[in-house]
Amino acid sequence: MPEDTPETKEWVLEPETEYRFELDPGTSLAVKLSHGHAEIFGFELVEGQTYVFGAECKGAIFTWQGCIIEVTGHPSTDYVSEETPMNAYGNLHVAFEQMRVRALQTLSGSLPPDTKSDVNAEPPRVLILGPENSGKTSVCKILVNYTVRAGQEWTPLLINLDPNEGGWSAPGALSVAPVSSPLPTSSPANTLGTAATSAPTSLSSNALLPLVYWYGHPETRKNPLLMDRLIRNLGENVRERQENDPRGSAAGIIVDTPSSLGSGPASSTEHRQRLIKACVESFRINVILVVGHEKLNVEMQRTYGSLLTVVKIPKSGGVVELDHGYRERVHSYQMHTYMYGQVIQPPAGIPASSVSADTFTDIILSPSSSVISFDDLTIYRIGAATMAPSDALPVGAKRVVSETQPVLVSPSQPGSGLLNAVLALLSPFNPDENERYDEEILDLTVVGFLVITKLDIPQRKMTVLAPNQGSVIGKTAIVGSYEWQDQ
Numbered sequence: 001m002p003e004d005t006p007e008t009k010e011w012v013l014e015p016e017t018e019y020r021f022e023l024d025p026g027t028s029l030a031v032k033l034s035h036g037h038a039e040i041f042g043f044e045l046v047e048g049q050t051y052v053f054g055a056e057c058k059g060a061i062f063t064w065q066g067c068i069i070e071v072t073g074h075p076s077t078d079y080v081s082e083e084t085p086m087n088a089y090g091n092l093h094v095a096f097e098q099m100r101v102r103a104l105q106t107l108s109g110s111l112p113p114d115t116k117s118d119v120n121a122e123p124p125r126v127l128i129l130g131p132e133n134s135g136k137t138s139v140c141k142i143l144v145n146y147t148v149r150a151g152q153e154w155t156p157l158l159i160n161l162d163p164n165e166g167g168w169s170a171p172g173a174l175s176v177a178p179v180s181s182p183l184p185t186s187s188p189a190n191t192l193g194t195a196a197t198s199a200p201t202s203l204s205s206n207a208l209l210p211l212v213y214w215y216g217h218p219e220t221r222k223n224p225l226l227m228d229r230l231i232r233n234l235g236e237n238v239r240e241r242q243e244n245d246p247r248g249s250a251a252g253i254i255v256d257t258p259s260s261l262g263s264g265p266a267s268s269t270e271h272r273q274r275l276i277k278a279c280v281e282s283f284r285i286n287v288i289l290v291v292g293h294e295k296l297n298v299e300m301q302r303t304y305g306s307l308l309t310v311v312k313i314p315k316s317g318g319v320v321e322l323d324h325g326y327r328e329r330v331h332s333y334q335m336h337t338y339m340y341g342q343v344i345q346p347p348a349g350i351p352a353s354s355v356s357a358d359t360f361t362d363i364i365l366s367p368s369s370s371v372i373s374f375d376d377l378t379i380y381r382i383g384a385a386t387m388a389p390s391d392a393l394p395v396g397a398k399r400v401v402s403e404t405q406p407v408l409v410s411p412s413q414p415g416s417g418l419l420n421a422v423l424a425l426l427s428p429f430n431p432d433e434n435e436r437y438d439e440e441i442l443d444l445t446v447v448g449f450l451v452i453t454k455l456d457i458p459q460r461k462m463t464v465l466a467p468n469q470g471s472v473i474g475k476t477a478i479v480g481s482y483e484w485q486d487q
């Protein structure tokens, strides 16, 4: 066997144990379920199929009944753990499933006679809170995957409010997507599954169609007012959808949140509480799950305990501490995946043909680079980032820009910060002039992202990279604080 051909190791997993792995940059791992049943964050693996992981993925293959897996590759860490919180997560799922069934029965008027009085049967609308690296996103994924696997054709709404996570599009996005088939795991570039792409693809059966707003910064503290507004915008959209489809809404809502809502310095308490309130109100939350944090649990019990159910759930010992450098690399993987698709080469010796097509590890996209005039695209930045420091203002001048005020950014201005910036392209303004209003731009959803790769100030031209050739001329875009360079 050549030296760099990784050996294949067989792992026999006892019931209710999991095989955990972490990958280094540039490596991949192949896992074949050779016997039994197993799942990754609730996504069921098919016996005999090989699943490939890359882009520094970290994860766990869990089994309820026991299984045998064959693992090929060089993970930086791998081990089997017998202590997992999956029982608790499974029980939660059962409780939520009961809520869904009752909600549906109430809607269709088919409740058993003795329970007819239960007119308040509500589907689960769940907010997941916890500190950094507590496994919030993984819990969301497990709960969503169990819901869609329940065989009731549920289509829960998964809401990503963690701009650092990026959800289905680019980092900085806040979004919601109805999920109708299980979300696979293969790379942190698409933790929550993959949105429909421009690729001519047979994968579209489980591609998602998210509704996206752009916050544009990794930290919620950068612009809490904007966060608040976008959360409420998402809430409006969700409410509208649910009013139009009450039966569909019985599947419920799962909301993943940024860690800044779960913990932070005392100085940030007000900011945290304000955003949690925005979430609870916007999505009419009836269950708050607190992942492994006693103090936060007590705080939530005190604030919301009389209005809704607050449950503390255990944190998995497998959750990996992600550092700042890793998160930046993930943002870069996300942008690369957004523009070019994702190809994860299986480890040597694993034929690509044996790899499951469910995991989006072989999608090639061809972005288009085009040169446009400075006047073709109107670019705004929201609020304070463009503000000059107060001491740089002329004597006697007062600051007039508020946190949510759109400020025009001119590419011709040296130091505009636009070179390599990620821009969110917005849906059109209301065509009816009478319906237009000052801050309308904050309420427009995103139709795509682009990156400015070159600025030619003397010629007033810029080069933009976008996933497809659709024209951007005459459109409006927002710039945040993300930059990306194609390497």
Ligand SMILES: Nc1ncnc2c1ncn2[C@@H]1O[C@H](COP(=O)(O)OP(=O)(O)OP(=O)(O)O)[C@@H](O)[C@H]1O
Residues within 6 Å of the ligand: 020, 021, 057, 058, 059, 060, 130, 131, 132, 133, 134, 135, 136, 137, 138, 139, 162, 164, 188, 257, 258, 259, 316, 317, 318, 319, 320, 321, 322
């Ligand atoms: N049981 C597990 N075994 C191995 N890795 C895991 C396990 N659970 C979670 N992870 C990994 O740990 C990392 C952090 O988990 P996750 O993203 O769910 O946490 P989070 O609380 O949402 O993070 P954030 O601080 O970004 O909000 C992820 O890479 C995830 O894949």
